[in-house]
Amino acid sequence: MSIARFWRETPRRYNLGGSRCLNCTNVYFPPRAVCPSCTAHRQSLGKMEPFQLSGEGEVISYTIVHDPAEGFEMQVPYALALVRTPEGPVLTGQVVDISPEEVRIGLTVRATFRKLREEGKAGVIHYGYKFTPSQAAPSPDRRGAVAESVAEPTATGNAAT
Amino acid sequence: MRDVAILGVGMTKFGELWDRSFRELGIEAGFQALVDAKLSSKDLGALYLGNMASGSLIEQEHIAPLLVDYAGLSGHHLPAIRVEAGGASGAVALHQGYLAVASGAYDFVVVGGAEKLTDVPDVTANRITGATADQEWESVFGATLPGLWALMARRHMYDFGTTREQLAQVPVHMHEMGSRNPNAHYRNKITLEQVLSAGPVAEPLGVFDCAPLSDGAAAVVLGPLDRARKFTDTPVQIRASVVTSDTMALHHRTSFTRLDSTIVAAKRAFAQARRRLTDVNVAEIHDAYSISALLALEDIGFSEKGAAGRELAEGKFALGGTPTVNSSGGLKAQGRPFGAVGVAQAVEIVRQLRGEAKERQVSGAQLGLAHDVGGTGATSVVHLFERAN
Numbered sequence: 209m210s211i212a213r214f215w216r217e218t219p220r221r222y223n224l225g226g227s228r229c230l231n232c233t234n235v236y237f238p239p240r241a242v243c244p245s246c247t248a249h250r251q252s253l254g255k256m257e258p259f260q261l262s263g264e265g266e267v268i269s270y271t272i273v274h275d276p277a278e279g280f281e282m283q284v285p286y287a288l289a290l291v292r293t294p295e296g297p298v299l300t301g302q303v304v305d306i307s308p309e310e311v312r313i314g315l316t317v318r319a320t321f322r323k324l325r326e327e328g329k330a331g332v333i334h335y336g337y338k339f340t341p342s343q344a345a346p347s348p349d350r351r352g353a354v355a356e357s358v359a360e361p362t363a364t365g366n367a368a369t
Numbered sequence: 370m371r372d373v374a375i376l377g378v379g380m381t382k383f384g385e386l387w388d389r390s391f392r393e394l395g396i397e398a399g400f401q402a403l404v405d406a407k408l409s410s411k412d413l414g415a416l417y418l419g420n421m422a423s424g425s426l427i428e429q430e431h432i433a434p435l436l437v438d439y440a441g442l443s444g445h446h447l448p449a450i451r452v453e454a455g456g457a458s459g460a461v462a463l464h465q466g467y468l469a470v471a472s473g474a475y476d477f478v479v480v481g482g483a484e485k486l487t488d489v490p491d492v493t494a495n496r497i498t499g500a501t502a503d504q505e506w507e508s509v510f511g512a513t514l515p516g517l518w519a520l521m522a523r524r525h526m527y528d529f530g531t532t533r534e535q536l537a538q539v540p541v542h543m544h545e546m547g548s549r550n551p552n553a554h555y556r557n558k559i560t561l562e563q564v565l566s567a568g569p570v571a572e573p574l575g576v577f578d579c580a581p582l583s584d585g586a587a588a589v590v591l592g593p594l595d596r597a598r599k600f601t602d603t604p605v606q607i608r609a610s611v612v613t614s615d616t617m618a619l620h621h622r623t624s625f626t627r628l629d630s631t632i633v634a635a636k637r638a639f640a641q642a643r644r645r646l647t648d649v650n651v652a653e654i655h656d657a658y659s660i661s662a663l664l665a666l667e668d669i670g671f672s673e674k675g676a677a678g679r680e681l682a683e684g685k686f687a688l689g690g691t692p693t694v695n696s697s698g699g700l701k702a703q704g705r706p707f708g709a710v711g712v713a714q715a716v717e718i719v720r721q722l723r724g725e726a727k728e729r730q731v732s733g734a735q736l737g738l739a740h741d742v743g744g745t746g747a748t749s750v751v752h753l754f755e756r757a758n
Contacts, residue, residue, distance in 0.1 A: 273516045274571065276513065278492060298620040336509065
């Protein structure tokens, strides 16, 4: 990956800078130029303002990766999770500073700035967010910690109608 | 719009075909389909070719005219068009071919799908196939394609009580089917114990929960239904052809235990075909990972939400089941040459509807469904095929 390609995303990958639609107040990460929730998309054009995520979140699903993505060979096995933030967006990232076996759905986490991967010995070093536990791991039977019940779409389209 | 029929089908063996090139594979499948359709190549209007990543995999772009050229047809100056939609490239190419004939723009077209995955090391192939997810906001953070599907699997287990053993029944089912398919990458049957004891890829998914990297090609010839009897006694009509899309990244979905793109595609397909779910006799579904198959069964509607794991383990979708699912062996056993998959699904359904599927034939099969997915569901495709009477 070229240096510019990674560098231009640093405000988001380093500082969790997202965006909020002034029309409907929904928050997006990474930032979007157009709000997918507003009925008429063009209403949101020019009305997406920068919005800072807090970095707090809760694990809503996870896996332990053994067959890694390129550049992550030295990190296996690693826990990869979907993390729902209190502001709304869900992020994909690693959960570290905890044994992968102890990661659970419902674990509360906080984003932290870490090295993601290196492009070989002489290549670019990529930095960005990973997640660390912000409390002791919950018991494994903490079912229903995050409500994921949402209506299914219809044949004519999705919820944004 | 005209009714469209499939007049001929062809496919290569799928597998690690070290001695065969991309060109050879594509041409073999294409000529099989043309011969099967008894169509002269001078009557062809266009070629649509599904392919995911030839530029990365064989360092060759511009492959649609390449295949026309090596098929000896360059003198016809056919339109030769490549179609890309990740793992659903072949299915979307079929959609394009269907539209071309239905609209009247062309009378006869070849739809091909071809992929050569074994000319690069596995680790490179995994990186390239992983690019069908969001490179900037998933892959950069360590996500792999099986890893993203594993996130869906874990949440499905959490929400619906799906077990590791139920997931493991998926590849057992697919290998059982594949054992009857001479073109399959894997023809060996496997046991639940083998699946459970295999090395982990992305927990809870192990090596046997993931479809292989295969080489292969498939092709179909399409034409107007009202002229189909001139070419074949057993035309198969495309009753519905639906492509849908969704967010690129998994984390932007409203649910992680279903693919809305598939739910909508299936609903639209049955409405387009004026057929019911219960009319389907044979289905080829996207089973790239064990969880993919369970989500597909639920999203299309063959199983109630959360019940697919139990019902598949109970044998509901075995040969002669309601419906028979992946008689070809699916992506897991027949193989996964990405761009060829969607076309190969159509080939299998046509063989079933014509009564030519030999030892895996579902007797009296009348209506068939094919379902394919790109990435983690940013593209879904559903086709319905019916034997024309």
